[in-house]
Amino acid sequence: MTAGEVTVRRLAILGSTGSIGRSALAVVDAHADRLRVVALAAGENAAQLAEQITRYRPAVAAVATEAALADLRARGVAGAGTSLHAGAGGLIAAATHPDVDVVLCATSGTAGLEAVLAAIAAGKTIALANKEVLVMAGALVTSAARRKGVSILPVDSEHNAIHQCLHGRHTAEIRRLILTASGGPFRDLTLEELQTVGPDAALRHPTWQMGRKITIDSATLMNKGLEVIEAHWLFGVSADCIDVVVHPQSIVHSMVELNDGSVIAQLGVTDMRLPIQYACSYPDRWDATLPRLDLAKAGRLEFREPAHDRFPCLGLAYRALREGGTAPVVLNAANEVAVASFLEGRLGFTSIPMVIEGTLNAHQGQSVLTGAPAKPGQEGIELIRQVDAWARERAAALAARPEGSYN
Numbered sequence: 541m542t543a544g545e546v547t548v549r550r551l552a553i554l555g556s557t558g559s560i561g562r563s564a565l566a567v568v569d570a571h572a573d574r575l576r577v578v579a580l581a582a583g584e585n586a587a588q589l590a591e592q593i594t595r596y597r598p599a600v601a602a603v604a605t606e607a608a609l610a611d612l613r614a615r616g617v618a619g620a621g622t623s624l625h626a627g628a629g630g631l632i633a634a635a636t637h638p639d640v641d642v643v644l645c646a647t648s649g650t651a652g653l654e655a656v657l658a659a660i661a662a663g664k665t666i667a668l669a670n671k672e673v674l675v676m677a678g679a680l681v682t683s684a685a686r687r688k689g690v691s692i693l694p695v696d697s698e699h700n701a702i703h704q705c706l707h708g709r710h711t712a713e714i715r716r717l718i719l720t721a722s723g724g725p726f727r728d729l730t731l732e733e734l735q736t737v738g739p740d741a742a743l744r745h746p747t748w749q750m751g752r753k754i755t756i757d758s759a760t761l762m763n764k765g766l767e768v769i770e771a772h773w774l775f776g777v778s779a780d781c782i783d784v785v786v787h788p789q790s791i792v793h794s795m796v797e798l799n800d801g802s803v804i805a806q807l808g809v810t811d812m813r814l815p816i817q818y819a820c821s822y823p824d825r826w827d828a829t830l831p832r833l834d835l836a837k838a839g840r841l842e843f844r845e846p847a848h849d850r851f852p853c854l855g856l857a858y859r860a861l862r863e864g865g866t867a868p869v870v871l872n873a874a875n876e877v878a879v880a881s882f883l884e885g886r887l888g889f890t891s892i893p894m895v896i897e898g899t900l901n902a903h904q905g906q907s908v909l910t911g912a913p914a915k916p917g918q919e920g921i922e923l924i925r926q927v928d929a930w931a932r933e934r935a936a937a938l939a940a941r942p943e944g945s946y947n
């Protein structure tokens with residue numbers, strides 16, 4: 541490379557049609573000389589993916605189903621030099637394409653897990669937005685990354701902030717991680733008021749524009765609970781050393797307290813393009829065309845304790861992390877089922893934590909193997925998928941019961 545030449549980083553974007561995926565493509569547009577799209581993967585939105593294929597000409601593109609693949613083909617994108625795939629194998633093909641350097645995992649739910657593991661095995665750098673991957677399989681994913689010498693760069697704004705604050709510091713120097721939470725749209729409602737809130741109100745997040753599932757998780761504080769588990773795996777810190785503080789302005793994205801009592805914070809505007817760009821450029825920093833933070837305009841920055849009595853999901857996540865093994869798999873699966881039931885109008889907002897707790901109470905915890913299995917069929921990933929399926933069934937059965945009878 542001669543002086544002034546830039547290295548081009550080649551990206552796979554899993555979940556390119558979603559909120560994070562679209563922001564990632566905006567980052568690519570802003571840095572067309574440094575970032576190139578090699579692979580795109582989406583779920584069902586063939587119309588939007590077809591537009592992205594036409595614009596970015598990736599080598600590979602994938603959708604979740606055969607129906608979406610037929611829809612994609614019908615839009616005339618075949619023959620544009622992009623090989624088209626469907627299903628779990630398609631997601632893996634996108635994540636492991638030999639030309640890819642960085643895999644941005646921004647799928648929702650749990651579909652991205654096998655693709656992330658395959659990308660790690662193929663030696664790709666992982667930029668991780670899809671926190672559910674670490675919640676379900678943190679031990680498996682982080683041990684695979686360590687063995688392979690692969691970096692997992694957090695895109696979630698809180699973990700991205702902590703990564704920036706730590707700046708390579710050793711875990712032994714950390715006294716406490718402090719995750720900030722906006723508190724969601726219902727942070728000031730009473731328990732009685734929470735009993736009557738519906739999906740429309742829950743989907744109106746005060747500070748962030750995000751996908752539907754994470755927006756509901758923000759309203760219940762389960763999003764912060766999932767982030768506590770994610771932080772444990774990313775930074776090797778125990779549950780007792782991870783705190784959550786409600787910060788309605790969402791300007792301080794998170795903080796680290798070091799052994800000597802110094803607290804280091806990362807501040808910025810509420811725009812996911814910043815953490816996405818950081819993960820794409822790391823360890824370099826690039827210019828960004830984002831609005832700048834104006835603290836004088838922001839005025840007051842407030843911090844307060846989370847209300848565990850009104851938002852029990854946060855405590856359930858701490859419980860699952862402390863129980864360890866398969867408990868976080870159950871927490872995550874039961875939460876997805878409960879959130880889907882709430883969005884469909886079949887479950888009340890305050891029943892979401894009750895369904896999750898009922899499912900956790902019914903679970904016999906098991907530890908997850910991270911090394912080679914003693915017998916075929918005992919691989920950690922298979923156990924995780926079995927427990928995930930069990931928890932979904934159990935949570936769906938509980939959610940269908942009359943309100944209040946979830947144990």
Ligand SMILES: NC(=O)c1ccc[n+]([C@@H]2O[C@H](COP(=O)([O-])OP(=O)(O)OC[C@H]3O[C@@H](n4cnc5c(N)ncnc54)[C@H](OP(=O)(O)O)[C@@H]3O)[C@@H](O)[C@H]2O)c1
Nearest residue numbers: 555557558559560582583584585647648651669670750751
């Ligand atoms: N949005 C944020 O600001 C934010 C911040 C931090 C972390 N995150 C995390 O990032 C992840 C994505 O969030 P989001 O808000 O971007 O969600 P979203 O808007 O709902 O987008 C989800 C993406 O995943 C795709 N997808 C769903 N199922 C799939 C499957 N089986 N195979 C392949 N692709 C699939 C969707 O495709 P189709 O739309 O085509 O079906 C879409 O592209 C979540 O884990 C979330 O917790 C998000």
